[in-house]
Amino acid sequence: MTDQTDGPTPAPGPAAGARTGAQQAVHKIVVPSDVPMVSLLGAGDAVLRTVERAFARADVHVRGNEITVSGPHGEVALVERLFDELLAVLASGQALSPDAVERAVGMLRQQTTERPADVLTLNILSSRGRTIRPKTLNQKRYVDAIDDHTIVFGIGPAGTGKTYLAMAKAVQALQAKRVNRIILTRPAVEAGERLGFLPGTLTEKIDPYLRPLYDALHDMIDPETIPRLIAAGTIEVAPLAYMRGRSLNDAFIILDEAQNTSPEQMKMFLTRLGFGAKMVVTGDVTQVDLPSGTQSGLRIVRDILDGIEDVHFSELTSSDVVRHRLVAEIVDAYSRWDAQRDGQADGRPPARRPNDPAAQRRSRR
Numbered sequence: 001m002t003d004q005t006d007g008p009t010p011a012p013g014p015a016a017g018a019r020t021g022a023q024q025a026v027h028k029i030v031v032p033s034d035v036p037m038v039s040l041l042g043a044g045d046a047v048l049r050t051v052e053r054a055f056a057r058a059d060v061h062v063r064g065n066e067i068t069v070s071g072p073h074g075e076v077a078l079v080e081r082l083f084d085e086l087l088a089v090l091a092s093g094q095a096l097s098p099d100a101v102e103r104a105v106g107m108l109r110q111q112t113t114e115r116p117a118d119v120l121t122l123n124i125l126s127s128r129g130r131t132i133r134p135k136t137l138n139q140k141r142y143v144d145a146i147d148d149h150t151i152v153f154g155i156g157p158a159g160t161g162k163t164y165l166a167m168a169k170a171v172q173a174l175q176a177k178r179v180n181r182i183i184l185t186r187p188a189v190e191a192g193e194r195l196g197f198l199p200g201t202l203t204e205k206i207d208p209y210l211r212p213l214y215d216a217l218h219d220m221i222d223p224e225t226i227p228r229l230i231a232a233g234t235i236e237v238a239p240l241a242y243m244r245g246r247s248l249n250d251a252f253i254i255l256d257e258a259q260n261t262s263p264e265q266m267k268m269f270l271t272r273l274g275f276g277a278k279m280v281v282t283g284d285v286t287q288v289d290l291p292s293g294t295q296s297g298l299r300i301v302r303d304i305l306d307g308i309e310d311v312h313f314s315e316l317t318s319s320d321v322v323r324h325r326l327v328a329e330i331v332d333a334y335s336r337w338d339a340q341r342d343g344q345a346d347g348r349p350p351a352r353r354p355n356d357p358a359a360q361r362r363s364r365r
Contacts, residue, residue, distance in 0.1 A: 024072065094121055107136075119139075132164075255281045260289050263300060
């Protein structure tokens with residue numbers, strides 16, 4: 001891609017009135033002739049529309065294989081960098097989507113050292129025509145940490161991919177013969193129900209708590225081979241209680257829903273680590289289902305293991321949610337509610353959302 005930069009634009013017309021407070025610039029981006037514009041701009045210009053929404057203070061015009069961007073210097077420079085990243089993604093053979101563009105914009109605005117293209121093109125695992133890769137910067141850092149450390153904690157809200165990505169790394173390690181087996185475990189702690197009152201055998205009682213792990217496996221491994229791998233012990237899916245007394249060598253071990261472990265259970269699990277093994281512990285400290293008065297092992301483990309080499313804590317936030325956009329908004333809404341409740345418990349006035357019309361109406365009554 002070549003770039004041509006003109007000097008400051010003439011005095012802006014009515015359409016640019018909102019930008020008169022900033023010095024204007026014009027950049028012309030020439031897209032290489034071997035890049036189909038439809039692949040860059042998206043079907044029905046969906047990618048272009050996403051760029052325009054993300055940079056409302058800039059004007060983006062396309063003519064042939066030339067893209068002209070005008071607006072404040074900072075915004076124009078970001079748009080130019082964005083198209084560089086999008087072209088790098090296309091060069092890797094990956095198609096663009098509005099979602100990928102939004103995530104690339106978010107990374108650029110964070111001004112991080114990592115390139116969005118490096119994040120969006122990092123392939124972990126390919127299965128049945130589907131490729132699993134990180135979609136956010138924190139997810140890439142989490143995946144890199146799993147490569148670089150023996151024990152990794154992935155802590156964050158629902159939908160941030162903390163368990164899914166860990167399982168993809170486990171399958172990748174198994175396929176590369178870096179480990180001999182995968183062990184997936186969860187504490188059998190229920191939200192509002194008791195195991196003893198559920199029908200069926202012990203296995204049938206526990207299976208619903210392990211079902212999300214089986215579902216993820218089906219996305220990553222041929223479903224027909226999973227029973228064979230489980231029968232051979234290459235893959236083991238079991239409740240946390242089954243880990244007691246074992247030493248797990250040459251294994252990739254994942255503890256999911258770790259917020260529902262007691263401190264004693266967390267210690268028991270971590271001390272199962274054997275030679276040639278790797279552990280990933282995932283959980284959401286805002287969704288603890290333990291009985292009242294029982295402390296979560298995940299909430300205190302960071303203080304306990306602080307300073308120990310080769311143990312890493314990765315934090316994921318609502319900005320890393322890769323489910324429906326409403327999931328991120330729900331996570332944020334609950335965080336505000338928790339903060340308000342904690343403030344009231346401390347005697348502080350409840351926090352109000354900025355520019356909340358409902359709150360403003362109530363304050364005028």
